[in-house]
Amino acid sequence: MIQAIRRQGRIIYDSFFCKNIDTKITLGGEKGGDAWTFISRFIDKSSVVYSGGVGKDISFELALAKQFKPTICLYDPSPTGIKTVNNLGTLPEKVSFSALGLYKENGTFNFDDPFWEGEGSFILNKATQNSANSFVCQNLETCMKQNGHTKIDLLKIDIEGSEYGVIEEIIEKNIVIDQICVEIHTFAPFSRTKRQELIKTMENFGYLMFHKKGADFSFIKKNLLAK
DSSP states (O other), rough: HHHHHHHHHHHHHTTEEEEETTTTTEEEEEGGGOOEEEEEESSSSOOEEEEOOOOOOOHHHHHHHHHHOEEEEEEOSSSSHHHHHHHHHHHHTEEESSSSSSSSEEEEEEEESSSHHHHHHHOOOTTTTTSSSSEEEEEEHHHHHHHHSSOOOEEEOOOOHHHHHHHHHHHHHHHHEEEEEOOOOOOOTOOHHHHHHHHHHHTTTTEEEEETTTTTEEEEHHHHOOO
């Protein structure tokens, strides 16, 4: 009973941050996977989507590919993500996968084991000595140059704390990204205060937060909505 009340309370709380915007839709989430919310009228077959963090589920990306047919670039260096992609066999047309992590720097970094083995998400930690989990990472600027892209229409990142650095890079380099769907984590060394600071930084950079569910947030550039 108490858990049900808490869940309902979270839903009500999140609803205060959710804006009613034309063509706002949610895709993915089948069989307990992740669902993400975006403004669909800005996505079509000419769009470019980057997705960092495959994990155990790409139902969102598969639904996006089926319905809108954009170019989708998947990134995940972990054994979990690689296994998920391999189990799919052939990826849909215009969907590619790179066994690289998205981060604000290029290089090879050590990662901590997942907090929960069954969930399977590895966590970048420069201080760890666990070199058994050593993965190559690249920043967005490098990935975009390799792919010949000058802008991203939709960026989805669920990358276990590395989102802070990626968003810093976006702002510092003024990378053109129309929409961002991101899970903003608060485990150490991050916090709820750090999360709020990041959201404020994004808003100051011209993003509007239009959807929230737990730690998952959706942002869009405000000037797009004026068109």
